Amino acid sequence: MTPDQIVFLIVALFTLGSGFMVVTSGNLVHAALWLISTLFGVAVTFALLNANFLAVVQVVVYIGAIAILFIFAVMLTRKDIRDQGPQVNKNWWFGALLSVSTFAGLYFLLQGWEGMSKTASAFPSGFDAVAELGNELISPTGYVLPFEVASVLLVAALVGAVYVAFNPRSGK
Amino acid sequence: MIPLSWFLIFAAALFSIGLFGVLSRRNAIAILLGIELMLNAVNINLAAFWRYGNVLNMAGQVFAIIVFAVAAAEVAVGLALVISVYRRRNTVIADDIDLMKW
Structure with a gap:
């Protein structure tokens, strides 16, 4: 260890x-x-x-x-201030069964894969992960398009959230 | 060094805990909490595969950042919906929000 x-x-x-x-x-x-x-x-x-x-x-x-x-x-x-009643629905045992079997399935799937005991290689000399990530995020040959789409998605979602949560009775 | 399997099994366990929360909680906000746990488990996997694969290829970290943005958007819209439903129907119990069910 x-x-x-x-x-x-x-x-x-x-x-x-x-x-x-x-x-x-x-x-x-x-x-x-x-x-x-x-x-x-x-x-x-x-x-x-x-x-x-x-x-x-x-x-x-x-x-x-x-x-x-x-x-x-x-x-x-x-x-x-206190929550009343049970916090789980009547099918909670089914959810527990499904999540345990998901974990067991993932575990056995991973056990059969030869890359599991792989260890990390050291960084190349002079490699700066943060600088490299920043370059990739704004580089046209890298990920600038997904990055901009994510920002548009975030703006649209936040405008939508304000619209959905807006209370017309209290607004003027 | 830590083997890759430890991270993957940890992420699988966190994902399963989140799945249990999503499937079994009655409160809609608690369901969203479970979804956050699942998204975090996915992010651990993405970062682990970046670190244990070719570190010069940043796709794993970039994808994790996109997941952060999507999670923020999802939680903002989800909580706005829950608050709106609570204001109109006075409940946050997912089983009681059955207007579109027949």
Whole structure:
């Protein structure tokens, strides 16, 4: 066991435990807070993969924006501070069965693949992943078109979200 | 070094947890929380395949960034819909939102 592997195991157990609390917690505010710790664990995983930009974006966009949006939505949609009744529907056992079998299927599929025990090669000398990613995102031979389409999608979705959530009774 | 399999199994477990949340929670916001977990699991896979494949090919990280943008768009529209439904029908329970079901 190298220190890398120990750190990974701790982070993975923390993330999976928080993820389990997200889907089982009865109080939705607690579920949203557990989501923050899950997202933080995923950010650490990105850092372990040397994807520095993704780790920072994970903290800024997911924890800073999406998780806060969830907490706002939870607080805007409750009559009572406590949630009443069961939090899972009557077919929850079917969902549990399906998710366990999905995991088992993925696990056995991956076991049969020869690339599984591959280890990462070291970066070439002078390679800067963040600079390379930035170049690729704006290069016409790289990914400038998907990047611009994603920004148009984001603007359209946010305008649509404002329109859908707009309350005509309170507007003038 | 950490073998690739550890990341892939971790991502598969996170995806399955998210799938359970999507399939079994009653609250529409909790379903969206499950979708976020699934998208994060996919992003771990994309970053892991970038790192363990050819690092000079940035497609994995670029795709992960596109997934970030789509997730932000999805959660904004989804939560706006939930808030709008709550305002009109006074419920966020997915089973009760059955106006278009017959």
